[in-house]
Each structure stands twice: as structure tokens, then as C-alpha cells.
Amino acid sequence: MKTSLLGMATIICTMFITSCSSLTSVSEVKEYSSRSFVPQTRLMETQTKLINKRANLEVEPVNTKEESSSMVLLNSVLDETNNLFTEFLLKEAETYIGTPYRYGGTTRNGIDCSAFVRSVFETFNMNLPRVSADQAKEGQRISTDEAREGDLVFFATRGGGRVSHVGIVHGRNENGVLTFIHSSTSQGVIITPITDSYWGKRFLYAKRVL
Incomplete structure (x- = not known):
């Protein structure tokens, strides 16, 4: 089944919380923060395979140039997820x-x-x-x-x-x-x-x- 871009964000965020690991930051696009996740075209095939393996879904690769607005949304979701995880981590430490x-x-x-x-x-x-x-x-x-x-x-x-x-x-x-x-x-x-x-x-x- 093919997922929407929003579905991709949900899947990746779920993977993030489960594994407690962050995705690689890329700074090629100026408007993205240093903590943003912006998949490069040459990495999309590998990322798609990883998502398929984890979620058992068929995910269409995203053209980062045509879908930059979707990447901004994905960055925002991932950033909020990372902040939430860190907040929980520090609360436990306290x-x-x-x-x-x-x-x-x-x-x-x-x-x-x-x-x-x-x-x-x-x-x-x-x-x-x-x-x-x-x-x-x-x-x-x-x-x-x-x-x-x-x-x-x-x-x-x-x-x-x-x-x-x-x-x-x-x-x-x-x-x-x-x-x-x-x-x-x-x-x-x-x-x-x-x-x-x-x-x-x-x-x-x-x-x-x-």
C-alpha cells in the first residue's frame, strides 16, 4: 500500500521514538535548521528500503526539489519529536x-x-x-x-x-x-x-x- 507524505512523517517519527535515535542532519538547503532532516536524492533508495523493511510498506521516493514544502513539514515533525524525547530524558535525569x-x-x-x-x-x-x-x-x-x-x-x-x-x-x-x-x-x-x-x-x- 502506498502512503502519503504525511504517512511517511508518521512512520519515520514512530521509528525515531522506538529506536531512540536521530536522523542525519543535512544543511544543503539554507532555510532548514542545522537539525533538519533533508533526504538527498542519492540516499532516497536506501531510505525507502529501510522504511519498507521496518514498516512492511511500499513507499514512493520523494523528489526533494519538487516536494520541498513537504520536507519542511517533515523537518518540523522530526524536530518536535526530538525535542519531546529530550524533554522526557531530562525529566528522568532530574x-x-x-x-x-x-x-x-x-x-x-x-x-x-x-x-x-x-x-x-x-x-x-x-x-x-x-x-x-x-x-x-x-x-x-x-x-x-x-x-x-x-x-x-x-x-x-x-x-x-x-x-x-x-x-x-x-x-x-x-x-x-x-x-x-x-x-x-x-x-x-x-x-x-x-x-x-x-x-x-x-x-x-x-x-x-x-
Whole structure:
């Protein structure tokens, strides 16, 4: 059965929520945001096969030049879906605020930094490695200016530039400074600005895993 363009948007958004993964951003068309999903003509055949495999439907490839308005609609739907997912992710993370830190801990009675991040993402069926150094190998490296809610930030608390701490980007404060939620050894799960006197000196980089 052939689906309409709106049907395509529904299918792709359903796939997005189920897999908890985002589609690749493309910036070839100026009016689209950097987070927009604009299929390129040469990729449409592969994308169609993937949709057919997941949904068992026959989907007509879309001519991106003739259907640019439909792509704008699709971008909007996907963007709203991503924002909604990130909102749920952070709400889950915030339920841990006040949980004490415990080295090797994995529960709300006591949890370490990497277990905290892993537990939050696991709630949405996204599996990350157990330790921060391995989590740092996931995703795409980004600048702090690009970082947004749901991205991961990594720190070297033992010197040598080796990852030993991780947190989740929570947003930006009233001064536009990036904040992150994490399990700190001294205060447990808290929200901290990345310019904090302690953490600012130990910050390494941010990565996008969504």
C-alpha cells in the first residue's frame, strides 16, 4: 500500500521514538535548521528500503526539489519529536537529583557518574557502556557552542586528559552558560555550570549520542 507524505512523517517519527535515535542532519538547503532532516536524492533508495523493511510498506521516493514544502513539514515533525524525547530524558535525569554518590553504585540508594548516565538512557531503550571512558567513544564530538540538552560532557578528574567523569547537558542558565546534570562525588546528583571552578578546569569535550 502506498502512503502519503504525511504517512511517511508518521512512520519515520514512530521509528525515531522506538529506536531512540536521530536522523542525519543535512544543511544543503539554507532555510532548514542545522537539525533538519533533508533526504538527498542519492540516499532516497536506501531510505525507502529501510522504511519498507521496518514498516512492511511500499513507499514512493520523494523528489526533494519538487516536494520541498513537504520536507519542511517533515523537518518540523522530526524536530518536535526530538525535542519531546529530550524533554522526557531530562525529566528522568532530574528524578535522581539528591541521590548520593557511590563508587560502583547503580541504584537510587547510591550511584556513580557513568551508571547515572547509563540508567537515564536505558529508560528509553538506549544502551551505553558502563564506564565513562567507554561512553566517551560513542557518538559524535561537538563544540560547547553546539551542545544542547541530552548531549554528554566528559571530564578528566585524575589528570592526564583521560576521561574519568561524565554528565548530561541540562541546558543553559540565564547567562547562557552550559549546565550539566551528573553524579558528583561530594554532592551526589546535581546540576552544575560547566564554568564551575572545579569542573571548568577538568572539562574535555562534548559528544552527541542521540
